Amino acid sequence: MSDRVPMRRALISVSDKTGLVEFARDLSARGIEILSTGGTAKSLREAGLTVIDVADVTGFPEMMDGRVKTLHPVVHGGLLALRDNDEHMAAAATHEIGMIDLLVVNLYPFEETVAKGADYDTCIENIDIGGPAMIRAASKNHAFVSVITDVQDYAALLAELNANDGDTTYSFRQKLAQTAYARTAAYDAAVSTWMAKAIGEETPRRRAFAGTLAQTLRYGENPHQAAAFYTDGSNRAGVATAKQWQGKELSYNNINDTDAAFELVAEFDPAKGPAVAIIKHANPCGVATGASAGEAYRRAFDCDRTSAFGGIIALNTTLDAETARAITEIFTEVVIAPDATDEAREIFAAKKNLRLLTTGGLPDPAAAGDTFRQVAGGFLVQGRDNGVIRPADLKVVTKRQPTEAELKDLLFAWTVAKHVKSNAIVYAKDLATVGIGAGQMSRIDSTRIGQRKAQDMAEALGLAQPLTQGAVVASDAFFPFADGVIALADAGALAVIQPGGSMRDDEVIAAADERGLAMVFTGQRHFRH
Structure with missing residues (x-):
């Protein structure tokens, strides 16, 4: 095997014709012979390039609506033959198989077809067969063959040829082969995932996930951890699809926190x-709502000003100048919103380290989808927590009914609690959080932490009463004992929303009744580990 391989013959068959003519013209100018098929050949000829039809090489026309055109020994022999193997080359000579040094293929647009909501039969027809077969053949034989599956690699190949007098190097071909195998793997993953959903198979025997590199990160959660950010092709509005207007690159933790913020704020309909x-x-x-974005920000900020320093801020509506000015009063890492006014962007421009992202929309909190997490020896897969509770779903279990205002606050607090790490306790009043206890090993600890934060904030604001006075409380899971309810009642809370389902529900309800609390059960929990 030689490190450097000259390029004399290429086979090009692409669905995405972006940059195709310019790329092929450069190859042709180098004296590289071009084989092609169907629409690709037509596009190149219309551009004035000389192209040889694959059908003329194989001796067989394209048939069966194009399903069979490159699945032929003349094609695969030209891709798979080992140039330094005498038997391979003798067989090629006997059967008049010409070598193919470059394969350029991008696959039928299956993922795009599914994303458009096409019917089952249309999706099936957009599953590429010949393309993946050729890609895998060329990739296996990367000792001699270069393979391109992404338009973005056209420039890299031309630069490689320029740097090596028309040859490619082994290391370059290796990189192309790895990219190509990843592409076919991602393609097969998309097909298998779609088919599992199409036939109602919720837990298929084998699962595959794939992504496209969006950003190589400086490090992961900590400096000693390597990390990268990949997109999954779903185009769900959020950090993966956002435009970054300013600021340094997002870090691993920035991306994780920004996603959490935007998914939470998307629960609130901007209408x-x-x-x-x-x-x-x-x-x-x-977290808060308001008559304006500025008011909502100030109310959210007044829940825990200390923790807000260096935080991530998400809006469900356009970032305006008033809100932008308020945000710049403290250090903030990232702001994400569906849009931002020109004036708001100008205000942020003075804060060069502040990242501003706009997404053009909000993710649908009720949309189906999957999440997965690695564990030793495998990974866990589950549906996205898209559960939504409405007033009609609630069951009042105490003697006192919640007032209309309390009911609105309860549903607000419940929505926030869905996005708080378990054990989660959320105190809220007038559609704003006033105290949050998160991620504790016991629910009573979360209850007390939320209360203490509310007390500290009240003192900072110069208020005579704790912010929990007259508030409501949401718990992401049931209260296992009455102590949590007693603690929040002592803090001044008036109503509670929780899933229910504890063996001691009767004791918890009795404690609420003794203290005049209203309590409603949702029948649904929101663990978030």
Whole structure:
């Protein structure tokens, strides 16, 4: 095997014709013979390039609606033959098989077809067969063959040829082969995932996940951990699809926290008014609605000003100048919103380290989807927590009914609790959080932490009463004992929302009744580990 291989013959068959003519013209100018098929050959000829039809090489026409055109020994022999193996080359000579030094293939647009909501039969017809077969053949024989599956690699190949007098190096071909195998793996993953959903197979025997590199990160959660950010092709509005207007590159923790913030604030319909969420270490430290985005931000900020420092801020509506000015009063890592006014962007421009992201929309909190997490020896897969509770779903279990205002606050607090690490306790009043206890090993600890934060904030604001006075409380899972309910009642809370389902529900309800609390059960929990 030689490190450097000259390029004399290429086979090009692509669905995505971006940059095709310019790329092929450069190859042709180098004296490289071009084989092609169907629409690709037509495009190149129309551009004035000389192209040989694969059908003329194989002696067989394209048939069966194009399903069979490159699945032929003349093609695969030209891709797979080992140039330094005398038997391979003798067989090629006997059967008049010409060598193919470059394969350029991008596959039928299966993922795009599914994303458009096409019917089952249309999706099936957009599953490429010949393309993956050729890609795998060329990749296996990367000792001699270069393979390109991404338009973005056209320039890299031309640069390689320029640097090596028309040859390619082994290391370069290795990189192309790795990329190509990843592409076919991702393609097969997309097909298998779609088919499992199409036939109602919720737990298929084998699962595959794939992504496309969006960003190589400086490090992961800590400096000694390597990390990268990949997109999954779903185009779900959020950090993966956002435009970054300013600021340095996002870090691993920035991306994780920004996603948490935006998924939370998307729970609040902008048609019903602005909402703002402030996140620190993937937990909300303040969430509120308001008559304006600026008011919502100030109310969220007043839940826990200390934790908000260096946090992530998400809006469910356009970032305006008033809100931008308020945000710049303290250090903030990232702000993400569906859009931002020109004036808001100008205000942020003075804060060069502040990242501003706009997404053009909000993710649908009720949309189906999967999440997965690695564990030793495997990974866990589950559906996205898209559970939504409405007033009609609630069951009042105490003697006192919640008032209309309390009911609104209860549903607000419940929505926030869904995005707080378990054990989660959320105190809220007038559609704003006033105290949050997150991620504790016992629910009573979360209850007390939320209360203490609310007390500290009240003192900072110069208020005579704790912020929990007259508030409601949401618990992401049931209260296992009455102590948690007693503690929040002592803090001044008036109503509680929780899933119910504890062996001691009767004791918990009795404790609520003794203290005049209203309590409602949802029948649904929101563990978030």
